[in-house]
Amino acid sequence: MTTFLRQLTSLTTHFIRVELANLERLLSPILFSTTILILFFFAFSPMDQEVFVKVYIAQTFLSMFFALQIGFARIFEPDDQDDAFTLLRTYKPIPEAWFLSKYIVITLFGVLVISSTMGLSIFFNQSINISVASWSVFLVAILALLGIAALGLLLSAMMLKADAKQILYPLLYFPLTTPVLLAAVQCSQEILINNMSLSELLSSWLGLLLVFDAIYIILSTLLFGELVKSE
């Protein structure tokens, strides 16, 4: 247990340093989500107030979803460049510690993407007299992130040896994350349109979101070790 925690702490610190050393890797998904948001606003404005909330949720979640995919797909790039996979054959970390450290880093990065996308989306919507700023929706987005980050990380590890990873990654990422995204969007609609609370949603969409989070986190933690085993 001590070895596990020691490895988890040192790997997490190392991965955060690596990400911070390459700020363009951190900033490019945020810029990408901003660009998509601008395109959405330009395409949909002016908007009927009735459909406004639905469009706001769709455009915010889709922008985050696309931007996160870029971040997830590149999470093993530094390890690949530094020949970490070859070096790890001689000193193997506990796979779960390796997975969780990457997971912590990618979740922190995801929180940054979500905060900036939601902040910008709220800012761009100031001209319409409907308040869309909600901590509950932010929490739902974070819960969605927990599930798709685990899956995104697992898929990224799967794609390390694939020839056509640029095509295959989105082909697997989008269909597999659909249940989480659908549950998050439906939860947000219930919160913003029907003024439902999170506790009320626990028996329906929020419950489904949590179930999928649990499935993806557990499966990814268990299966990651299989993917980084040597031949």
Added chain:
Amino acid sequence: MRESKDILAGLIGLVLVFIGWWYAFSFTPVDAQQGAVYRIIYIHVPAAASALGLCSLGLLVTSIWGLLKPSEKILQASRSWVEVGLIFTTITLLTGSIWGKSTWGTWWTWDARLTTTFLLAILLLAYLLLYNSLRQGKQRIRICSVLGILICVDVPIIYKSVSWWRTLHQPSSIIEQGGRTMDPAMYNALLLNIFLIAIFSTLLWMIRFKNLRLHDQMTQDSFEGVS
């Protein structure tokens, strides 16, 4: 000799499927609301049951097995289930589309079950693409097994999508709480067809599995011949 056995197995499977359809078309009443067009369920539902039930179960079992005891043989068993599953998922989507045109008035709508079934077809196709983009070895077996397990997670969503989302697709009328809503003659014909298509799927899987093994053997022999 081996080839003629496979052809015979395939023909037996086809004959069984036609017997099932002949029974369903001859001995079941016409639906009061939908007329004769409802009979497409004798192709649509068994194909869906085969894709979501048998093939998914086969994929799940072989994928878990592939992780526990990685071997090329077990990977080919998984791949065969994916291919058979893809065939039956495509049949499900096509027959559903034809049925949709006559009952809902449209070939396609973004209904929850249609969307999730379509996503399953994409995932099965992606499995085959991933399989082809990886080099032979234990790593490929592990990666494909992990993906196989992830795909199987999608199956309960497709099954429950009709009750989770308010959709156009009719709710389950075979396995239902509070009794069946189906005429007994229709129900028996449907069960017979599900059973026969399951046999046909298994035969298809066996033939495809043998073909893949043979292909693997030939590739290995040709490499040994060169070296």
